[in-house]
Amino acid sequence: MRRLLNTLYVTLPDAYVGAKGETLIIRSDGVKEMQVPIINLESVIVFGYRGVSPDAMQLCIDNHVSLVFLTPYGQFKARITGETKGNVHLRRTQYRWSDNGEQTLLLAKRFLFSKIGNARVSLQRTLRDYPDRVDQDRLKSVLLLLNRQIREINNSQSLDELRGAEGLAARSYFSVVSEQILVNKQGFSFKGRVKRPPTDPVNALLSFLYTLLANDVTHALETVGLDPQVGFLHRDRSGRNSLALDLMEEFRVYFADRTMLTLINRQQIFPDDFVRKESGAYFLKDDARKIVLTEWQQRKRDEIRHPFFDEKIAVGLLPYAQAMLLARYLRGDLDDYPPFFWK
Amino acid sequence: MISGIQHFAFCQRQWALIHIENQWRENVLTTEGNHVHQRVDDSGFDETRGVFRIVRSVPLVSESLRIRGIADMVEFERQSEKCEETVMLDGREGNWKVTPVEYKRGKPKSDDRDIVQLCAQAICLEEMLGVKIACGAIYYAETRRREQVMFSDSLRLRVKTLVAGMRLLYDENRTPRAEYQKHCERCSLISICKPKWSAKGYSKSAAAYVKRFVEGGEDQSDDC
Numbered sequence: 001m002r003r004l005l006n007t008l009y010v011t012l013p014d015a016y017v018g019a020k021g022e023t024l025i026i027r028s029d030g031v032k033e034m035q036v037p038i039i040n041l042e043s044v045i046v047f048g049y050r051g052v053s054p055d056a057m058q059l060c061i062d063n064h065v066s067l068v069f070l071t072p073y074g075q076f077k078a079r080i081t082g083e084t085k086g087n088v089h090l091r092r093t094q095y096r097w098s099d100n101g102e103q104t105l106l107l108a109k110r111f112l113f114s115k116i117g118n119a120r121v122s123l124q125r126t127l128r129d130y131p132d133r134v135d136q137d138r139l140k141s142v143l144l145l146l147n148r149q150i151r152e153i154n155n156s157q158s159l160d161e162l163r164g165a166e167g168l169a170a171r172s173y174f175s176v177v178s179e180q181i182l183v184n185k186q187g188f189s190f191k192g193r194v195k196r197p198p199t200d201p202v203n204a205l206l207s208f209l210y211t212l213l214a215n216d217v218t219h220a221l222e223t224v225g226l227d228p229q230v231g232f233l234h235r236d237r238s239g240r241n242s243l244a245l246d247l248m249e250e251f252r253v254y255f256a257d258r259t260m261l262t263l264i265n266r267q268q269i270f271p272d273d274f275v276r277k278e279s280g281a282y283f284l285k286d287d288a289r290k291i292v293l294t295e296w297q298q299r300k301r302d303e304i305r306h307p308f309f310d311e312k313i314a315v316g317l318l319p320y321a322q323a324m325l326l327a328r329y330l331r332g333d334l335d336d337y338p339p340f341f342w343k
Numbered sequence: 344m345i346s347g348i349q350h351f352a353f354c355q356r357q358w359a360l361i362h363i364e365n366q367w368r369e370n371v372l373t374t375e376g377n378h379v380h381q382r383v384d385d386s387g388f389d390e391t392r393g394v395f396r397i398v399r400s401v402p403l404v405s406e407s408l409r410i411r412g413i414a415d416m417v418e419f420e421r422q423s424e425k426c427e428e429t430v431m432l433d434g435r436e437g438n439w440k441v442t443p444v445e446y447k448r449g450k451p452k453s454d455d456r457d458i459v460q461l462c463a464q465a466i467c468l469e470e471m472l473g474v475k476i477a478c479g480a481i482y483y484a485e486t487r488r489r490e491q492v493m494f495s496d497s498l499r500l501r502v503k504t505l506v507a508g509m510r511l512l513y514d515e516n517r518t519p520r521a522e523y524q525k526h527c528e529r530c531s532l533i534s535i536c537k538p539k540w541s542a543k544g545y546s547k548s549a550a551a552y553v554k555r556f557v558e559g560g561e562d563q564s565d566d567c
Contacts, residue, residue: 087364089363150557306546335548336549337553
């Protein structure tokens with residue numbers, strides 16, 4: 001497996017990213033804040049468009065480092081990529097399979113098996129680690145329902161049936177996420193997933209983490225030569241990275257939801273780390289965002305044994321490993337697509 | 344295409360990954376290779392030294408093999424007499440013997456991948472210049488030695504067979520399955536190829552892995 005490289009998050013309000021030789025230089029107010037060799041980087045994520053010099057853009061493109069612009073709240077704005085690389089035959093297969101009902105249904109099922117399976121593991125872990133602090137009956141009844149929905153999905157004959165079963169599983173899972181929040185329960189009350197805009201701190205945190213995850217997954221798909229826009233479970237919509245959303249299903253709970261729980265339960269993030277806008281929307285404050293990013297990067301350096309190919313890999317490489325396995329399946333090297341099952 | 348012969352002779356899958364699928368991962372070995380080539384690839388570096396005329400980065404083509412490529416270096420040596428192994432050079436007097444020279448990082452290989460690449464270059468030069476070329480040379484950076492290569496009939500046949508094999512896969516857009524072998528560990532594409540994942544006889548079935556998950560749902564213990 002390849003090396004896990006760093007993501008450079010540029011969050012300083014007046015930072016300007018320039019290049020010198022084979023390094024990126026970040027200046028704030030004209031003063032050099034840091035200098036990073038490009039070969040140590042996987043991607044550069046700039047929060048808010050302040051400025052990246054054409055030199056720096058070219059350095060990123062030449063070194064296959066993805067350069068992404070997000071709003072200060074973490075919403076995706078733009079991505080700068082070089083020439084489309086890789087395998088046109090692979091992409092053609094992807095498009096053909098995306099048009100093929102049978103293949104689409106099979107892959108959609110795989111993504112959802114992983115999504116719901118990993119949600120199940122998350123709840124089981126909470127039950128195991130904090131039997132006295134959670135409502136066991138509630139969690140157990142949701143676990144039963146998740147098991148049933150996995151079977152439903154397995155038996156589904158159409159994408160609509162599948163989505164129905166998934167919707168039920170997702171609502172049920174989110175209904176007990178608040179059980180997993182063990183401290184500051186008042187400030188971090190959570191009744192369900194609300195996006196665009198998030199209307200409570202937990203949703204704000206989740207939205208931010210999902211954006212980080214989406215960027216990692218998109219980049220992983222591009223790296224193996226797949227088209228992030230053409231999906232299976234998620235259908236084509238202009239400007240939407242449907243395949244990235246598909247593959248993200250495998251990691252939502254494992255990466256984002258668990259990171260949210262860790263940050264809250266370890267009291268790294270508090271309810272007053274959020275700003276409430278007049279509209280009722282919640283956003284992370286600047287300092288808190290930094291804590292989240294640090295935890296996110298930390299998490300990526302952990303190592304696990306991959307459940308399918310049984311090699312130790314850095315958690316941060318999981319999206320890449322799954323993208324590669326998906327490409328393998330599309331090319332006919334594997335007899336099925338093995339999604340990521342957290343154990 | 345000519346440079347692909349060495350990949351094809353080493354591993355058909357490696358060749359397909361690079362030349363059909365456009366996948367290329369730089370590793371230490373290929374980076375060193377680029378370094379060796381920096382001077383060789385400078386086509387402004389042609390020179391004449393005594394009886395030698397040295398020309399670098401020479402574009403090559405063969406109609407009979409339907410391949411093209413670039414020779415690192417072609418050496419012309421002035422001969423006293425004209426024969427089927429000599430050519431005339433534009434603007435230069437005399438008869439010149441033609442020797443293709445290939446630059447390689449590392450040392451001579453146990454297989455023939457470097458030799459077939461050189462022989463393919465020779466076949467091109469023969470066609471382009473209307474000359475016979477009996478031998479060429481490979482310079483190895485690690486041993487700093489020049490190895491002479493004789494272009495025997497059997498070597499020429501081997502080149503033709505390889506080119507035909509490349510043509511077939513290329514026309515079919517087909518990447519062969521991996522066959523895991525010892526040499527895989529030294530391949531620059533191993534992290535892309537993942538030969539163990541798709542080798543013939545690979546024991547892991549992804550279908551079985553998914554099936555285990557779906558069926559194991561109910562009694563999956565919570566402490567695994």
